[in-house]
Amino acid sequence: MLIDAHLHLSGRERTDDVLRSLDEAGVDIAVLLAPFLTDPYRLDDRDSLRAGNEHLARLVRGHTDRLVGFAVVNPLHTEAPDDLEYAITDLGLRGLKMVPTGWYPYDDCAHRVYERANRLKLPVLFHSGIFIDGRSGRFCRPTFYEAVRDHPGLRVNLAHLGWPWCDEANAVGVIDLINGVPPDESQFRFDISFGPPPVYRREVLHKALDVLTPRLIQFGSDRFFPCSGAHIRAMIDEVHRLLDELEVDKAGRERIMGGTAAAWLRLKANSAAD
Numbered sequence: 001m002l003i004d005a006h007l008h009l010s011g012r013e014r015t016d017d018v019l020r021s022l023d024e025a026g027v028d029i030a031v032l033l034a035p036f037l038t039d040p041y042r043l044d045d046r047d048s049l050r051a052g053n054e055h056l057a058r059l060v061r062g063h064t065d066r067l068v069g070f071a072v073v074n075p076l077h078t079e080a081p082d083d084l085e086y087a088i089t090d091l092g093l094r095g096l097k098m099v100p101t102g103w104y105p106y107d108d109c110a111h112r113v114y115e116r117a118n119r120l121k122l123p124v125l126f127h128s129g130i131f132i133d134g135r136s137g138r139f140c141r142p143t144f145y146e147a148v149r150d151h152p153g154l155r156v157n158l159a160h161l162g163w164p165w166c167d168e169a170n171a172v173g174v175i176d177l178i179n180g181v182p183p184d185e186s187q188f189r190f191d192i193s194f195g196p197p198p199v200y201r202r203e204v205l206h207k208a209l210d211v212l213t214p215r216l217i218q219f220g221s222d223r224f225f226p227c228s229g230a231h232i233r234a235m236i237d238e239v240h241r242l243l244d245e246l247e248v249d250k251a252g253r254e255r256i257m258g259g260t261a262a263a264w265l266r267l268k269a270n271s272a273a274d
Helices: 015-025 046-060 080-090 108-119 142-150 166-178 198-212 229-245 250-265
Strands: 003-008 029-033 067-072 095-098 123-126 155-158 188-191
Touching (some): 003 229, 015 029, 015 046, 015 067, 015 229, 029 250, 067 080, 080 108, 095 108, 108 142, 142 155, 142 166, 166 188, 166 198, 198 229, 229 250
Parallel strands (some): 155 188
């Protein structure tokens, strides 16, 4: 089973086109993020985020066996916890995406959203590391996410291995392993979606595999729809080449490409992907 645990919507895609691209890429299950980086959707505009969540809900409707929709909210909006609950209970979305821009992961406004996400038993995907706006990376260092440990049931993924703070990300992730927490119950796992530029990727992945093991690492392409299946497949093939170079065995490879995300998402098929 191949799970792409990090795919963006732009607001311009259609369900049939998304499914066709996934088929072409060989992706079985996709985590789709509501649009927030493409006009007219913006993180600082609450109404646009609500509209983005509604667009995502329409797109995944009838295909939730394969398309897992993650709502986007901004904790700086006082209504964010309620917007999240509406997206889950009324719209049928199944997870949460958060990007610290203007707030830190340990801020009170963030904790209010974490409390609601924890009550709803949601998987959470955080941006970590340098952000595309070139201004918000200072909010997204991996150690700042230690604040989620105040909510023991929360299970999160830190995207991009926190690049360029990858060693810091490894340090955050290894704590549960040191304390004997089973990987599927760890609060942290890490995706290897686009983050480190190509010259860094082999070294970054090598260290992550040694420290975190494949059981805390998951695949995400970080591609934006609408896009071709070939565009997604190119990232899948790049990861497989790196796994070949690093001599990752079949079990480790299956875990990275599906098993870790399946456990994070609490999919019934996760045991088959281990």
